[in-house]
Amino acid sequence: xxxxxxxxxxxxxxxxxTLMAQxxxxxxxxxxxxxxxxxxxxxxxxxxANVLSxxxxxxxxxxxxxxxxxxxxxxxxxxxxxDGYTFVVGSPSSHAIAPSIYPKLPxxxxxxxxxxxxxVTAPLALTxxxxxxxSNLKEFVALAKARPGQLNFGSGGSxxxxxxxxxxxxxAAGTRIVHVPYKGSGPATTDLMxxxxxxxxIGVHSSIPLIQAGKLRALGVSxxxxxxxxxxxxxxxxxxxxxxxxxxxxxVLGPAGVPRNIVxxxxxxxxxxxxxxxxxxRLAAQGFEIVAGTPEQFSxxxxxxxxxxxxxxxxxxxxxx
Numbered sequence: 001x002x003x004x005x006x007x008x009x010x011x012x013x014x015x016x017x018t019l020m021a022q023x024x025x026x027x028x029x030x031x032x033x034x035x036x037x038x039x040x041x042x043x044x045x046x047x048x049a050n051v052l053s054x055x056x057x058x059x060x061x062x063x064x065x066x067x068x069x070x071x072x073x074x075x076x077x078x079x080x081x082x083d084g085y086t087f088v089v090g091s092p093s094s095h096a097i098a099p100s101i102y103p104k105l106p107x108x109x110x111x112x113x114x115x116x117x118x119x120v121t122a123p124l125a126l127t128x129x130x131x132x133x134x135s136n137l138k139e140f141v142a143l144a145k146a147r148p149g150q151l152n153f154g155s156g157g158s159x160x161x162x163x164x165x166x167x168x169x170x171x172a173a174g175t176r177i178v179h180v181p182y183k184g185s186g187p188a189t190t191d192l193m194x195x196x197x198x199x200x201x202i203g204v205h206s207s208i209p210l211i212q213a214g215k216l217r218a219l220g221v222s223x224x225x226x227x228x229x230x231x232x233x234x235x236x237x238x239x240x241x242x243x244x245x246x247x248x249x250x251x252v253l254g255p256a257g258v259p260r261n262i263v264x265x266x267x268x269x270x271x272x273x274x275x276x277x278x279x280x281x282r283l284a285a286q287g288f289e290i291v292a293g294t295p296e297q298f299s300x301x302x303x304x305x306x307x308x309x310x311x312x313x314x315x316x317x318x319x320x321x
Contacts, residue, residue, distance in 0.1 A: 024084060024262055028059040032088045034073025036066040040203060044120060044250040045089040051273030069159035070094040071102065078107040082255045084262035090253045092161045096305035100313035101159045101320055109306060114258040117270045118251040118298040120288040123223035124165055124201040126236060127216040132198055137219045137239035144175040151177045153199040154188035158320040161248045164309055165201045165222060167316035172244050204229055205287030222246040229287055251298055263295055
């Protein structure tokens, strides 16, 4: 009799948890995009919201909270209730670079978050102004070494991926090209086209029309393999910068403590939705490669990224201007 009573009690205690797992999500989910509307983080965020909504049958609200190199919106999520109804679109800027470059970062990129899924990666193109007398990477590096401190590279802002990729390039190539931060990649690209700055790492998709129009010259892509959008352009590693490999990435994270069953539910929904051929094709046309995977794989990749960018920040002395 006692055994039956204990078994009944255990079953009763298990039921609420089971019902919670089955009923999630019971209300709209908020997906914070820690960047202004229109940029790559926003593009990915809205695609993710559509996927998650379609897979769960629940509304997913995109909330743009830009500022401070994507750290303001990210901090908001770190302080949110870990109930599975608030997530953030993470990137190198917010989770791999920020810990080293911001002396008083209000959150810990590992302890304060629950990785859910790494979704996409995208290469950057090394572009220069057409007036620069260099037709390939070797010639450009030789020119930059001959003119230390005289050439400038632009970025979408201090602490962004384009900034630290430029610093990484300086370290790898042995050059001293001066960083000029802008309030967004748009103004920086405009100044690159006008010759105010001489170099910039730009998303491949954004750079192709400018390259084709002769407004910019591309010397290589930053990733480990060539971009399908512009396959004739070599990787920087192929072009002579041995070991150089950088890709920007985007993933979904929640605040620390999100229940495991919810993490699994959201991860499976994202993995399934991101594999849809139409979405894969649409993102590929914008320069994104879908990777997806488990929360554990994302956690492992995040640790590697934090180590890599921490080393670049330390060796380059990069600071937030």
